[in-house]
Amino acid sequence: MLKNKTNWILLSLLLALSCTEQTPKRLPFLGNYDVSYRQQNGKTITDTIYQRIPDFSFFNEDSVLVTKQSFAGKVWISEFFFASCPSICPIMNTQLKNVEKALKLYQKDLQYLSFTIDPANDKPSVLKEHKRKLGIRNTNWSFLSGNEAFTHQLGIEHFLIFAGREEEALGGYAHSGAFTLVDKKGYVRGVYEVVQPNLSVNKKEFERLIKDAKTLFTYEYNYKPQ
Numbered sequence: 001m002l003k004n005k006t007n008w009i010l011l012s013l014l015l016a017l018s019c020t021e022q023t024p025k026r027l028p029f030l031g032n033y034d035v036s037y038r039q040q041n042g043k044t045i046t047d048t049i050y051q052r053i054p055d056f057s058f059f060n061e062d063s064v065l066v067t068k069q070s071f072a073g074k075v076w077i078s079e080f081f082f083a084s085c086p087s088i089c090p091i092m093n094t095q096l097k098n099v100e101k102a103l104k105l106y107q108k109d110l111q112y113l114s115f116t117i118d119p120a121n122d123k124p125s126v127l128k129e130h131k132r133k134l135g136i137r138n139t140n141w142s143f144l145s146g147n148e149a150f151t152h153q154l155g156i157e158h159f160l161i162f163a164g165r166e167e168e169a170l171g172g173y174a175h176s177g178a179f180t181l182v183d184k185k186g187y188v189r190g191v192y193e194v195v196q197p198n199l200s201v202n203k204k205e206f207e208r209l210i211k212d213a214k215t216l217f218t219y220e221y222n223y224k225p226q
Contacts, residue, residue: 026219026220027181027183027189027190027215027216027220028190029048029050029187029188029189030050030160030187030188030190031050031051031158031160031187031188032050032051032157033048033049033050033051034048034049035047035049036049050187051158051187051188052185052186052187053068053154053158053159053182053186053187053188054068054154054158055067055068056068056146056150056154057146058115058144058145058146058151059124059144059145059146060124060127060142060143060144060145061128061130061131061142062124062128063124063125066142068186071111071113071142073109073184074109074110074111074140074184075106075109075110075111075181075182075183075184075216075217076110076111076112076113076180076181076182077096077099077110077111077112077113077179077180077181077182077209077213078112078113078114078115078159078179078180078182079096079113079114079178079179079180080114080115080116080117080151080155080159080161080163080175081114081115081116081117081175082116082117082118082121082122082173083116083118083121083122083126083127083130084118084121084122087199088175088177088195088197088199091177091195091199091201092177092179092194092195093134095179095194095195095201095206096112096114096179097134099179099206099209100138102210103210103213103214106213106214106217107140109217109221109223110140110213111140111141111142112140112141112142113142113144114127114141114143114144115144115146115151115154115155115163116144116145116151117148117151117152117155117163117173117175118148118172118173119145119146119147119148120148122145123145127144127145128143130143131143151163152164152165155175158188159180159182159188159191160180160188160191161175161176161178161180161191162174162175162176163176176193177193177194177195177196177197178191178192178194178195179191179192179194179209181209181212181213181216183216184221189212189216190208190209190212192205192206192208192209192212193205194206194209
């Protein structure tokens with residue numbers, strides 16, 4: 001009797017553990033979307049079509065013209081900043097470096113994109129020096145400079161963060177302290193307000209970004225780090 005009772009307890013524990021170790025849910029798709037309808041076997045099927053990051057072209061810190069296709073097949077983590085920013089940007093750069101360290105195992109399939117929102121001043125040579133001062137040597141982190149209006153639009157409408165001119169802001173620009181996670185097909189899968197407007201770091205948002213990036217690699221790309 002005691003043996004049977006012990007076996008029942010062990011079985012119950014195993015069932016409880018199996019329920020708590022279920023595969024995490026897929027990350028959501030963010031941004032604007034369209035709805036289309038089609039007929040299949042006499043039934044109306046509804047498809048939700050989410051927006052992707054559109055085509056773009058920018059000069060990187062080495063004065064090389066790069067496009068969306070230059071980073072194809074990789075997961076992106078992006079920020080919008082400017083090199084002369086006296087307040088939030090240095091904190092963002094530091095936190096993104098911390099993200100890079102936390103996700104080191106995934107670096108061959110990860111691309112970091114830092115878009116300047118002040119391209120008139122942030123020429124490629126300025127961005128190259130900025131990258132050097134930050135101590136960033138890895139080749140999968142690009143600092144990008146291009147058309148200002150397009151960059152602001154790209155940030156707001158597609159990467160889902162605010163970026164624009166604001167005369168009253170320090171440095172003449174205002175922007176979000178968030179990072180955007182983009183999957184290999186160009187869909188936005190998460191926005192993370194890691195650096196707050198008061199310049200504090202939101203550790204929960206930082207940890208959420210790391211967790212979501214790992215979830216994306218593990219459960220959607222069956223990633224096995226080398």
